[in-house]
Amino acid sequence: AQKVTQAQTEISVVEKEDVTLDCVYETRDTTYYLFWYKQPPSGELVFLIRRNSFDEQNEISGRYSWNFQKSTSSFNFTITASQVVDSAVYFCALSEADNAGNMLTFGGGTRLMVKP
Amino acid sequence: DSGVTQTPKHLITATGQRVTLRCSPRSGDLSVYWYQQSLDQGLQFLIQYYNGEERAKGNILERFSAQQFPDLHSELNLSSLELGDSALYFCASSVTGERETQYFGPGTRLLVL
Numbered sequence: 001a002q003k004v005t006q007a008q009t010e011i012s013v014v015e016k017e018d019v020t021l022d023c024v025y026e027t028r029d030t031t032y033y034l035f036w037y038k039q040p041p042s043g044e045l046v047f048l049i050r051r052n053s054f055d056e057q058n059e060i061s062g063r064y065s066w067n068f069q070k071s072t073s074s075f076n077f078t079i080t081a082s083q084v085v086d087s088a089v090y091f092c093a094l095s096e097a098d099n100a101g102n103m104l105t106f107g108g109g110t111r112l113m114v115k116p
Numbered sequence: 117d118s119g120v121t122q123t124p125k126h127l128i129t130a131t132g133q134r135v136t137l138r139c140s141p142r143s144g145d146l147s148v149y150w151y152q153q154s155l156d157q158g159l160q161f162l163i164q165y166y167n168g169e170e171r172a173k174g175n176i177l178e179r180f181s182a183q184q185f186p187d188l189h190s191e192l193n194l195s196s197l198e199l200g201d202s203a204l205y206f207c208a209s210s211v212t213g214e215r216e217t218q219y220f221g222p223g224t225r226l227l228v229l
Contacts, residue, residue: 033215035217037220042222043204043222043223043225044118044220044221044222044223045206045208045220045223046118046220047118047217047218047219047220050217052215091159095215097215101164101166101171101172101213101214102147102149102164102171102172102210102213102214102215102216102218103149103161103164103172103174104149104151104159104161104218105161106158106159106160108158109158109159
């Protein structure tokens, strides 16, 4: 069965610091998809990125970057020069291609607090 | 704004009651998903519909049921409510329901007293 672990339940940084959120996953499938979602204090879930298991290229989008390593089953998320607006709960999620449908299995989330 | 709408935003009810949560997917999306977010269980997948048919089922209680209508909107019915059903219920949608990004609505916050 698939599983996603976000070992860091809470991280606190000061504005402009870099911060990395860890995500480790377990799956028996060779084809799967990994996601990151952001949940700001207002409560909605905002999609950030989707990665398939065959694409191990790291991705950068502005201050956000993602490091996907199949060898360690990790999909870590780094925010560079953090800002107060980055304060949110961040969820890593996994979807297995062999499952009927498209269900997401979420990690427990990491609460990021960026202090001014 | 993801384009997924959910009503109501907040719902307060009593134990034993029944409520209906409504979701309208993004324009063009055929698949709808329901998730429950609670403090003790985290974010859990409940059920998925594709073009009116049930596609996948997760940890959905027997007291809960859902359906997707011909206009593609979906309803999640929660009955015989218990205190533990208090949670944030999310709806998400995607185009075909296979190997895709799901876009989430703002959620319905349910409080059972």
